[in-house]
Amino acid sequence: xxxxxxxxxxxxxxxxxxxxxxxxxxxxxxxxxxxxxxxxxxxxxxxxxxxxxxxxxxxxxxxxxxxxxxxxxx
Amino acid sequence: xxxxxxxxxxxxxxxxxxxxxxxxxxxxxxxxxxxxxxxxxxxxxxxxxxxxxxxxxxxxxxxxxxxxxxxxxxxxxxxxxxxxxxxxxxxxxxxxxxxxxxxxxxxxxxxxxxxxxxxxxxxxxxxxxxxxxxxxxxxxxxxxxxxxxxxxxxxxxxxxxxxxxxxxxxxxxxxxxxxxxxxxxxxxxxxxxxxxxxxxxxxxxxxxxxxxxxxxxxxxxxxxxxxxxxxxxxxxxxxxxxxxxxxxxxxxxxxxxxxxxxxxxxxxxxxxxxxxxxxxxxxxxxxxxxxxxxxxxxxxxxxxxxxxxxxxxxxxxxxxxxxxxxxxxxxxxxxxxxxxxxxxxxxxxxxxxxxxxxxxxxxxxxxxxxxxxxxxxxxxxxxxxxxxxxxxxxxxxxxxxxxxxxxxxxxxxxxxxxxxxxxxxxxxxxxxxxxxxxxxxxxxxxxxxxxxxxxxxxxxxxxxxxxxxxxxxxxxxxxxxxxxxxxxxxxxxxxxxxxxxxxxxxxxxxxxxxxxxxxxxxxxxxxxxxxxxxxxxxxxxxxxxxxxxxxxxxxxxxxxxxxxxxxxxxxxxxxxxxxxxxxxxxxxxxxxxxxxxxxxxxxxxxxxxxxxxxxxxxxxxx
Numbered sequence: 001x002x003x004x005x006x007x008x009x010x011x012x013x014x015x016x017x018x019x020x021x022x023x024x025x026x027x028x029x030x031x032x033x034x035x036x037x038x039x040x041x042x043x044x045x046x047x048x049x050x051x052x053x054x055x056x057x058x059x060x061x062x063x064x065x066x067x068x069x070x071x072x073x074x
Numbered sequence: 075x076x077x078x079x080x081x082x083x084x085x086x087x088x089x090x091x092x093x094x095x096x097x098x099x100x101x102x103x104x105x106x107x108x109x110x111x112x113x114x115x116x117x118x119x120x121x122x123x124x125x126x127x128x129x130x131x132x133x134x135x136x137x138x139x140x141x142x143x144x145x146x147x148x149x150x151x152x153x154x155x156x157x158x159x160x161x162x163x164x165x166x167x168x169x170x171x172x173x174x175x176x177x178x179x180x181x182x183x184x185x186x187x188x189x190x191x192x193x194x195x196x197x198x199x200x201x202x203x204x205x206x207x208x209x210x211x212x213x214x215x216x217x218x219x220x221x222x223x224x225x226x227x228x229x230x231x232x233x234x235x236x237x238x239x240x241x242x243x244x245x246x247x248x249x250x251x252x253x254x255x256x257x258x259x260x261x262x263x264x265x266x267x268x269x270x271x272x273x274x275x276x277x278x279x280x281x282x283x284x285x286x287x288x289x290x291x292x293x294x295x296x297x298x299x300x301x302x303x304x305x306x307x308x309x310x311x312x313x314x315x316x317x318x319x320x321x322x323x324x325x326x327x328x329x330x331x332x333x334x335x336x337x338x339x340x341x342x343x344x345x346x347x348x349x350x351x352x353x354x355x356x357x358x359x360x361x362x363x364x365x366x367x368x369x370x371x372x373x374x375x376x377x378x379x380x381x382x383x384x385x386x387x388x389x390x391x392x393x394x395x396x397x398x399x400x401x402x403x404x405x406x407x408x409x410x411x412x413x414x415x416x417x418x419x420x421x422x423x424x425x426x427x428x429x430x431x432x433x434x435x436x437x438x439x440x441x442x443x444x445x446x447x448x449x450x451x452x453x454x455x456x457x458x459x460x461x462x463x464x465x466x467x468x469x470x471x472x473x474x475x476x477x478x479x480x481x482x483x484x485x486x487x488x489x490x491x492x493x494x495x496x497x498x499x500x501x502x503x504x505x506x507x508x509x510x511x512x513x514x515x516x517x518x519x520x521x522x523x524x525x526x527x528x529x530x531x532x533x534x535x536x537x538x539x540x541x542x543x544x545x546x547x548x549x550x551x552x553x554x555x556x557x558x559x560x561x562x563x564x565x566x567x568x569x570x571x572x573x574x575x576x577x578x579x580x581x582x583x584x585x586x587x588x589x590x591x592x593x594x595x596x597x598x599x600x601x602x603x604x605x606x607x608x609x610x611x612x613x614x615x616x617x618x619x620x621x622x623x624x625x626x627x628x629x630x631x632x633x634x635x636x637x638x639x640x641x642x643x644x645x646x647x648x649x650x651x652x653x654x655x656x657x658x659x660x661x662x663x664x665x666x667x668x669x670x671x672x673x674x675x676x677x678x679x680x681x682x683x684x685x686x687x688x689x690x691x692x693x694x695x696x
Contacts, residue, residue, distance in 0.1 A: 009322030009347060010310050039306055043541035043553070047325060052650055068325045070540035070556075072307050072584070073508060073530060074316030074390025 001061035005031065008068045014038045015067070028065060029055040042069040076286040077139040077602035078102055078182050082115075083203055085196055087269050088129055088188030092203050097182070103604055103614070104687065107138040107182065109165040110578030110618035112154035113625055115185065116163075117691065122628050126158035126261075127243060127268040129189035135176070135234075135274075136183040138580030139602050142174035142283065142363075145295050146302040147585025149173045149363045151251075152577065157260035158268075159245040159424065159481050160502035162629045163525050163622055166248075166262060167577060168234075169362030170255030175232045178278030190270040198276040208272040213238060215417040217385070220253035223275055235273035236263040237419025239468045243267055244479040246424035246504075250416055254370070254386040255362065258421045260503060260526055261481075286603025294596055298589060303366035305588045307542060311369040312359060314348030316390035316584075321347035324398075326556075327512020327650040330505075331398045332453055333430035334498050334641050337512050338649030345403040346393050355409055357384050367584055373409050379457055380410035388412035388422075394507035395426025400433060401453030411460050418468035424481055425467065427504030429459060431482040431497050440491040447472040495640045501631070503527025505642065512651040514539030514556035518643070519566050519661040520573075522636045525622035531583055533573025538565055543587040545572065548612060559657040563664035570669075571615035578618050617686050620678045623671070624691055633676035636662060 001024050007015045014037040022031070028046035032038055032055075046053050047066040059065065080102075084093045097115070105114040112134040124130035133155045140148035151173035157164025176184070179200050186196070190205065193212035197204045211219045216237040223233050233252060240247035240263030247263030248256045257263075266273070285291050302308055310318045323329045324343035331339050344350060355375050361368035371387030388396075388408050396411035397403060415422045429451075435441040436451035443450075449462055466475030477485050483502045486494040498505045500521050505528035510518035516535045524532035537543045539556040550568045554561060575594065576586055589597070595611050598604050606614075626635075638658060645653045666673055670682040683692035 008325055008343070009319040009349075010314075011322070012349065013310065013313075041306065045326065047650075066325060068322040070319070070322060070326060070328070071542060072311060072316070072319050073536045073540075074318070074320070 003059055003062070004064045005035065006064065006066045008066050010069055010071050011038060011067045022059070026059050027056050028053060028059065031059065031065065032067065038067075042071060044069055075099055075102075076284055078107060079177065079180055081181050082183040082185055083181055083198070084185045085205070086188045087186065087190040087194065087205065087271060090205055092205070102139070102602065105618055105621065106575065106578035106614055108136050108150075108152040108167070108578040108580040109154055110574060110614075110621070112136040112152055112165065112183070113163070113618065113621045116155065117621065117625060119185075120156070124156070126156040126161070126265055129269065130187070131156060131265060131268070133186040133262060133265050133269070134183060137173050137177055138578060140579060140581065140597065142177035142281070143291070143295065143601065144364045146299050146364060146366045147362070147582030148579065150580040150582055151176065152580055153249065153257045153262050155262065155265060156629060157262070157526065158264045159261040160527050162501060162631055163625045164260030164262065165526055165577065166257040166259040167531070167580060168249070168251055168255050168257040169365070169582060170251035171232050171363045172234055172251045172276070173580060174363045175276045175278050177283070178281050179276060180278075184274070186269060186271065188269065193270050193272055195272055196274045198274065200279055211272050212241065216250045216419055217253055217417045219272070220250075227275060227277070231275050231277045233273055233275055235419070236266045236271075237417060237468070239419045240264055240267035242468065242470045242479070244420055244467060244470060245481050245484070246421040247419050248421045250419060253416070254360070256416070256421070258423065259529070261421070263419050285601050287600040291600035294593070294600060298593065299366055302585045302588045307584070307587070308367045311367050311584055314352050315371045315387070316369055317346065317348035317351060317393050319348070320390060320393065321349075323508075323513070325650065327646060328508050329394055329398055330498070330507055330509045332401045333399065333434045333496065334509060335434070336648055337509060337646045337651055339398060339403070342398050342403040346397045346405055346408065348390070350405060351387070351393070354405060356387065362582070365582070365585065369584060375406045375409050378406055380404070380406035380460070382410050382413050385413060386416055391507050392422040395422045396456070396459070399426050399430045399507065400456070400459060402456050404456055407456035407460065411456070411464070414460055414464050418464065420467065423506055424504040425464070427498055428478050428482040428485060429463060431486065431493070432478060434496055435489065435493050440489060440493050445477065445489065446474045449474055497639050498641055499528055500524070500638050501527035501635050503529065506530045508536055510642070511646045511654065511656060512649060514554070515559050515656045515661070516554065516556075516562035516565055516569075518638060518656050518658055519562055519665060520569060522638055522658070522662065523566065523570065523665065525626055528638070532577065533566075533569040534576070534583055534587060535566060535569040537583070537587055538569055545591055547591040547608060557651060557654055559661050563661050563668055566665050567668050570619045571612050574615035574618035575611065578615075613686060617688060620683065620686060620688060621691065623677045624695055627675060627677045627695060631676060633666070633672070633674055636676055
């Protein structure tokens, strides 16, 4: 299936926005691992088609996934 | 005394008396330094009936024990006293270059009282302290005065200055070090102005310090500096500044929009985030003394209505206060607004918060042209904000300038119409640019429990809810779900103790969150030789928190002041946190129980004060 990944804010430092062909049943957590480069210590949040989703929920064909972390205040 | 110098300068501006006083080491051991030590000094010496802008009011600059010791983030200074904005205890921390110079000159603090007959500066060169005429600088902007003083004395003479707003008594006037670094919050610039004090100029000719265990301190310092500089968060802060993850905050609903009426604005996220600032207006980065993080921004806006020459750039707080909070996503306007606020000398958070309230009042019809001298206050109209509103505030000019110069709570009370409900403040201090409804419910609790009013740097709850720091040695090793009240009171008990250490040791949160509890203990022991264990240190943190509660009680606060406004607690209208309720009263009740605080008076009960070696303080209250 085909999904679109959009890293947000700090995550852009580690991953590029891209369209990806992935296997059915992939979760956001697995996606983050697949992308590589995103430090494991970052607490990640996944927004799928504009809604926050559990990292272990399965993604679906055509999903747009925005990856966000809360790393720093200011 | 090791670490600290044990000496403060007391300045009586009315009489011109200058005295070098010594503080007992017991005070340092019990209250550390910075805001904690200032609180203890205030407790003993302040006139609690004095209006904050009267000559009798006392203003305290206080260092922490690590200032000047070349440890990243640990050379901040604290200013404290009774706030003219809130009427209660106020303190404000500043990075920059003032703290090390004060330390090298031989002092931990400066206490200022009285009122000079004419505009004055306090001039310090090592042991030589004098009060000098400042008539030529009065009425001038901070940028110009800072430049003039450095041309006259040399660039290594450090300055802390107020601008026209402090002179005019704007209740949230700030104090600026080196033209760039702010003692931003709670309005002590107005206190300096009321004392006819334009600023302080300081220079030290030596860097001698006595430490308890200099060899081990040096090893520890190097280890910590490496760790702090290389930390993931530090690299992010260095590259893109404190607004580095503003965009992420928008998605979580943490970034306030249009006076906290919205929690999501997708186009704004990209327009205002730190990476965009880097790509557009950043010319170079800058740092506070000895800091390896170097999160400060220097910017230039070359063209357009908000063009500014190269100079200090905005922090996250300023970007949001003069960006989304006012319905704007114009980053150049944020840069210029920040520059103007730095020059006139006002706190960008309270300024933005007060103008945001006024814009909503204007939209509702609660403020009309009659109140605003004919000025329209439309969302996103940054030209009016920068060219008309800020100059009016700075001079307290006309009805609009006078009204808004008081801060949002007082302004709302002046116009009535139930407009206090949509102020965003606690205890009269406008909230910073993190909305607990999206940022984390624990922040709602700690905003309300902070002695100075709504504050995200009183303690590290924001970072703890994010999962950005952990303290397993004192029981914080669990992950929090930001959008619930679960474990928040328990976490707040830990958070407020850490926060008291940070603000008393004058250690920057961006740096010190990399420091573990055992390392904190070792820092105190190698520098000051206290022989502390972890429990001793955490008890000191808790003591500082309790002392500020007692101070506020003496200044008129009770438990009912530990509150947030209706706007801050109404369910968010959109974005990630849409519709979610914050269980504020439940968290507050539990926190009070855990901290053994009286549910009416809002202060620790007598027995717990005695348990924390605060029997003398207890006798004054109970």
